[in-house]
């Protein structure tokens with residue numbers, strides 16, 4: 001689905017990603033951890049073409065449709081949730097209102113609320129960010145710190161949702177500091193010193 005080879009990215013001579021290689025197959029369910037500033041968000045931004053790599057390449061299958069939540073979700077602050085989600089979907093010309101309303105209900109959001117985005121709480125914005133990343137049946141879903149600001153019940157709903165999406169065949173990559181044991185990840189990677197390495201011992205360390 002996606003192959004990253006020898007990817008390099010620096011900011012003002014600060015080298016963040018160094019010859020990073022990563023191969024992602026259809027249906028992978030990946031957790032990436034790494035210390036603050038290790039480059040997780042940068043990697044996601046490069047995959048989404050929000051940033052450009054210095055050198056290296058990212059090759060993607062033609063049918064890949066990326067849904068992403070990276071850092072703070074950006075919205076049109078003076079507009080409603082419905083306006084924002086319809087606007088974001090309109091970029092790809094696919095807005096299934098019934099499906100989106102169902103996702104909102106799942107997360108206890110009202111798609112038809114007249115409240116403007118600027119008045120949404122942190123957790124409500126985060127839920128809206130998760131919804132926009134999955135609402136168009138995207139087949140590659142990148143979620144950066146997705147449970148930030150979510151209440152306990154919503155975290156449980158989120159875990160169930162991503163497990164279901166994976167069972168439906170979606171490829172999902174989650175970068176986060178909190179390892180949620182309810183999520184049925186297949187592979188765990190660590191981003192360290194600019195490179196990504198499989199972290200087979202992570203679960204043992206984590207459970208200590």
Ligand SMILES: Nc1ncnc2c1ncn2[C@@H]1O[C@H](COP(=O)(O)OP(=O)(O)OP(=O)(O)O)[C@@H](O)[C@H]1O
Pocket residue numbers: 011012016034035036037038039040041042043
């Ligand atoms: N636009 C930018 N300009 C300058 N430096 C940047 C920029 N974006 C990221 N960086 C730097 O790149 C490094 C990696 O940042 P990044 O946000 O990718 O880390 P992260 O692993 O997602 O961190 P965290 O766990 O804190 O979210 C940091 O040192 C950061 O300061």
